[in-house]
Amino acid sequence: MIRWLRTLRTPSSERFLATRDGRDLASADLHYLPDGIVSGTVVLLEGSGLGEGDVPGLLQQLDDELLPGVDLGSRNLTFTVVVGRVLGDYQAEKPADA
Numbered sequence: 001m002i003r004w005l006r007t008l009r010t011p012s013s014e015r016f017l018a019t020r021d022g023r024d025l026a027s028a029d030l031h032y033l034p035d036g037i038v039s040g041t042v043v044l045l046e047g048s049g050l051g052e053g054d055v056p057g058l059l060q061q062l063d064d065e066l067l068p069g070v071d072l073g074s075r076n077l078t079f080t081v082v083v084g085r086v087l088g089d090y091q092a093e094k095p096a097d098a
Contacts, residue, residue: 002019002025002058002061003018003020004028004061004062004065004066005018005019007027012032012033013029013030013032014030014066015027015030016028016030016066024045024086025044025050026043026050027042027043028040028043029041030067036069036070036076037070037077038067038077038078039078039079039080040078040080041079041080041082042058042079042080042081042082043081043082043083043084044081044083044084045083045085059072059079060072062079063077
């Protein structure tokens with residue numbers, strides 16, 4: 001079973017990580033637009049075992065579990081799906097004191 005874990009939340013967007021058996025499978029960025037539409041980007045992680053055939057079920061699960069106010073059938077929810085590879089985590093470094 002795939003679990004969706006929220007990793008980031010802002011007033012107009014959220015990021016979720018899909019995991020199964022402790023393994024990261026995909027990420028989803030959801031953007032809540034002022035007109036009531038939700039636009040999402042789903043990244044299937046390379047080597048996760050998820051393929052193109054898994055996409056409809058994955059999107060339906062996202063819709064059912066995380067997005068009660070919108071749905072794919074009503075055309076107020078859209079997704080872009082890509083396959084990606086994690087290169088690393090980067091963050092700003094604290095400047096060194098001179």
